[in-house]
Amino acid sequence: MIFRQGIVLKVKNLNVDLGKERILENLSFEVKEGEVLTILGPNGAGKTVLLKTLLGILPYKGKIEWMPKIRIGYVPQRLPFIKDIPLSVEEFFELKNVSEKEIKDILKSIGLEKDILGKKIGDLSSGQFQRILVGWALASNPRVLLFDEPMTGIDIGGQESIYEFLAKLKKERDLTILLVTHDLSIVYKLATDCLCLNKKMLCYSIPKDLTTERLSQLYGGEIKFYQHNHE
């Protein structure tokens, strides 16, 4: 495949099986530089599997081609075991060999003070922890960020909304973002494209084409969503 200017990721006829079950079927899409692609779908639709496959963690059939030598950051959904260990925030960054200067830059980006470095991860508020997870993904300066439903329903602290936080990061670091989310306000406000997933790809469009009919087709049953602004 030849990369046209500005194409970060090309996926063609992607199939993923886990055990005997087919989790993803015949997915094809492209992501351009600077896009925010949101991935929508009900639980068990294969959203997380899609992200992990794109990261190269899971085996697949079909084609996944990233722009050569591109750096990718990954924010996982949750890390249940991290609170088992006495691990300071600084040590968490050191697991990835992040330099002191870079840690400083990252803290600025994610809106946390330097004194958090000495704190135990287990003692952080969930908002702080979410920011740290994002910060960890930002280390080594990725061009693409994969978010697995990072902050839904959690107050990330400060005056910022999640939407503002992501928008700021994207601008500041010139990121392309792939985001799994249930939060439709993010879809409408931030996303440039969206992919509706339920094993198969049900739609691939720009957010304003995401109609109530499409959503009820995706989630099943009668749901209503009105496009509106939270300010």
Next chain:
Amino acid sequence: MGSLMLTKRMALVGDALGHVALPGMGLALLLGLDVSFGAFIFLLLGIFLIWLFEIKTSLPMEALVGVIFVASLAIGFLIVPEPELLEALFGDISKVSFEMTLISAVFSILIFLVINRIYPKMILAHISEDLAKSQGIKIKKQNFIYLFFIALIVALGVKIVGSLLVGALVIIPAATARNLSKNLKEYSLGSAVLGVLSSLLGGLLFKLAGFPAGPMIILVATLFFLISLIFKR
């Protein structure tokens, strides 16, 4: 090593492996070889089997370790000659020669260096296999290296505290350090320092009062643990 084992919820693996070492120790005693050598051979075999079973079945690691360990205990009891049984079970520091002490020291340094190197990777893999894999860490390889060194450390330990108590030597100092530490450095370094301190004091009690060294070392370690409960963070 202890802090990693505790983190990975493998607290009883050292214990179990101590038993796995028993048939090897028995054979070594029969053949007049060093017990650590015999123990190591059987530990490698045991660990290889556990690793193999883990790939072949979906049973949890502890179940697999359980199967291998009771089987080894049974075989060991049959093999170890009766006069030496007590030595094999509880260790005998007076049988450790100067050469063997040197060899143990060299191996200990080696273990320390290697574990130090894979430590961050192991911790990351414990936190999230996905994150570790996305960082290009080969988890299976790390686990194998780690298990290999557990075998080595248990083989060195059985000589001093015996097959019944060797697990405690790995785990109790780590549990104590865990109580006292607020970050990973304190935790890992603290376990190592407490392990050394317990061994030294236990050895001293053996020298001065003539109590058997193995149980003394473990009791000193346990005392530290009890004290740590008072200062728990």
